Amino acid sequence: MSSGRVSRHARIRMMAAVATVCALSAAPPAPSAVAAGTPPYSETYRPQFHFTPEKNWMNDPNGLVYFQGEYHLFYQYNPNGNSWGDMSWGHAVSKDLVHWTQLPLALSHDDEEMVFSGSAVVDRDNTTGFGTKKNPAMVAVYTSAYKNGGKQAQSLAYSTDRGRTWTKYQGNPVIDIGSDNFRDPKVQWYAPTKSWLMTVSMSAEHKVRFYSSKNLKDWELQSEFGPAGATGGVWECPDLFPLAVDGNKNNIKWVLVVNINPGGIAGGSAAQYFVGDFDGKKFTADDKGTYTPPTGTVVQDFEGTDFGSWTTTGTAYGTAPATGAVDGQGAVTGFDGKGLANSFHGGDGATGTLTSPAFTVDSRYLNFKVGGGRHPHEAGTVMDRTPPEGTVLADFEGGTYGDWTTTGDAFGTASAPGTLPNQQEVSGFLGSGLVNTFLNGDSTTGTLTSPEFTIDKDYVNFLVGGGNHPVGSGNPTAVELLVDGQVVRSTTGRDGEALNWASWDVKDLAGKKAQIKIVDDNSGGWGHLNVDHIMLSDTQAQPVSQETSVNLLVDGKVVRSATGSNSETLDWASFDLRPYVGKQAQIQIVDMNTAGWGHVMADRFTAADKPAKSVVQRADWADYGKDYYAAVSWEDAPDGKRYMIGWMNNWDYSGAIPTSPWRGAQSIPREMALRTVDGGIRLTSEPVSSVTSLRQKQPASAAGVTVKNTSTALIGPAARGRALDIEATFSLKDADRFGLKVRTGTNGEETVIGYDTTTQELYVDRTHSGAVDFNSTFPGVQTAPLKPKNGKVKLRILVDWSSVEVFGGSGEAVITDQIFPDPASQGVQVFAENGSVRLDKAVVWQLGSAHK
Secondary structure, eight states: OOSSOSSSOGGGGGOOSOOOOOOOSSOOOOSOOOOTTOOTTOSTTOOSSSOOOSSEEEEEEEEEEEETTEEEEEEEEOTTOSSSOSOEEEEEEESSSSSEEEEEEEEOOOSSEEEEEEEEEEETTOSSSSSOSSSOEEEEEEEEEETTTOOEEEEEEEESSTTSSOEEOTTOOSBOOSOSSEEEEEEEEEGGGTEEEEEEEEGGGTEEEEEEESSSSSEEEEEEEOSOSOOSSEEEEEEEEEEEETTEEEEEEEEEEEEEESOOTTSSOEEEEEEEEEOSSOEEEOOOOOOOOOOEEEEEOOOSSSOTTOEEEESTTOSSOBSSOOTTOOOOBSOOTTOBEETTTTOTTOOEEEEOOOEEOOSSEEEEEEEEOOBOOOTTOBSOOOOOSSEEEEOOOTTSOTTOEEEESSSOSSOBOSOOTTOOOOBSOOTTOBEEOOTTSTTOOEEEEOOOEEOOSSEEEEEEEEOOBOBTBSSOEEEEEEETTEEEEEEEOOSEEEEEEEEEEOGGGTTOEEEEEEEEOOOSTTOOEEEEEEEEESSOOOOBOOOEEEEEEETTEEEEEEEOOSEEEEEEEEEEOGGGTTSEEEEEEEEOOOSTTOOEEEEEEEEESSOOOOHHHHSEESOOSSSOEEEEEOBSOGGGOOEEEEESOOTTTTTTSOOOSEEOOBOOOEEEEEEEETTEEEEEEEEOGGGGGGBOSSOEEEEEEEEEEEEEEOSSTTSBOSSEEEEEEEEOOSOSEEEEEEEEOGGGOOEEEEEETTTTEEEEEOTTSSOOTTOTTSSSEEEEEOOOBTTEEEEEEEEETTEEEEEETTTTEEEEEEOOOOTTOOEEEEEEEEEEEEEEEEEEEEBOOTTO
16 A cells, blocks of 8 residues: 555655645634535535545555456545544445445454555456355455554455455465565466466565465565666555557557655656566566766866855855765765765754855756755745744743643653654754654644733744644644634644744734643544744744755745755756846755755756756656556456556645545546557556546537637636536647636636647646645646647546546646635636647536536
């Protein structure tokens, strides 16, 4: 499964990419309200044609198999809450992959194990003896995540009533290699050897293993694949299947899907794939050749004995370029020549900057190599770590809570000295003590309440980190301001262990008596809070930078930024300089992070006409959006079809999306194919054809329209809606960018689905798509390479109440993104920028609900 797994501590999988906290003047956005009497599946952001459970947390699809007229969808499920935890297998079935019926829980966690991801097969020859040839058993092969010690091993369960009831095999586990990062078995029948084939992940090693068995119980290791392609995060949920190239059944290639988190093409979670050959024992990926970056003019290669005209602050970079790794650092690779900038001087705890002199931008791209920590730049943060002046209400030094009062067992009897057992490293607090409710893990709960004080300054400032469970959600982890016993302000963490400043504007409460209450009511993933240095001040505290990044500054502002991928290997990155030609700029390498991977490395800054591509950009991706992960395919689908589905979410912010009483959706199932695109073989996808059964009559359409430097609403009453199916074809003219905007309306909300002719990329911009402020990594633009065909760009767009899925060309460029717009934002517009484009034809269908 993908569910808990940078180490054996399941909670860690919920880590956000950036552990900073936005300054808030009021409570954070609560999950979509569920009014009393609201019918199920009609809540604000509830998908209408994507599977969601009626309530509670869901992540990876599991056990995908077709049997006796039903497509089975099992899935990672928490039967006890709306956040990650108590992992079990939920269950739903469908006859058409669009209309789903949720069934009772299939495989439950118990005192010994959680039930992580896996697959299901129909044992038609009764190789296990669990059924009969007349009534074959459905066998689930899953990962046992043992609660005592964290070991992961592969186990079996079986059903003889079409998956309705299940029995765990008494001989579990069937494969145990003593690892705590060994998971997500995908099993299929391999006819040439009349045996079962298992594809399973060695997650932390970036390897996939292949095992063979005659009876699903006794397994023999055949081979390993990897590391290869993108390796910036753990490898999870692998899948292996054959497909005909361009429909030619005499040309069969094998596809190995390997999901990765973090380190995906759009940041965080993603599904990469390899095309190659499989001989029954070993998978061999096709050779893609070596990569040669574009040539250009080197502006800094750190080959000198000092930094030259570049200036440093702090101590992190030392006094000269490093010649590789520095004291205490692992082996550093991927840099050019003998020198590089390396901020590990003094370890991760050191901070500083390295800044170039100002220069005039006169090239199209700046290419460079970057490595180190994955801590992106965040707009609005400052580098000055000095707290504002004011009255400190509590700094939690001295090992006691003083006159604060506790309930429950999460706070213990005294403040914490820092990181607690089994917790990721805690950073960003001041002094030697803080409030940390990870005491004995996420399962503990309680409150900590201050004595009464008078609000006599303009702001309440404090440091906060930990779980993102706002007031208003079922089980909050929040810092609350109480006046007359009522919550008037609240702030939560952001699913990261690093503390950062939050601030409440309390001018309207001057003179009032108040209390601070720290609440940990959550026992699931990220069910804890870190709090420190609560103070009254006339100055608002600003969140401080915790980045490890390479930034481009224009007019003193960061306009481009890149970060490492938690790796000591440097890789190519590129800044698009075209908007800044003729302007003054600087390059700044920033290390403001003091926790794990709190360093950055950079080398070989080169001005060039074309962008360099990183390993991640050169890898192959089943989807280029932020929200397509744990993608796996159905076994035994009719007519030899290969259908794939993914979890429509991203571990960077999965626990923070504003939905209730459910959290998590599955993508639309997709029919997969291998096609020759631009001379190479690509995995393509298109929505399952049965989605058209939801189309309402009388679509809106437009044809033969030339659009120039404007956005225009599409004509027709059907060209509006919260759930839409859109087909559009454009003929290129001279516009730089063009496309469609969907869910337009309230307060300038829009989700832009466009094509950039200058880069030949499809893109989705959800920066202004609605609620985006629950996590810093959520807003932004996702891009996918897409070349026009015969001067035309073809798009298929599925819009649901909280998502867009865009299929470009012949399905070789796919972008899946969640969005959370106002329900009133229902417009559709066509646009062109810097020129004109011809809309050959657009047809917009409103889609009915699959729940009816």
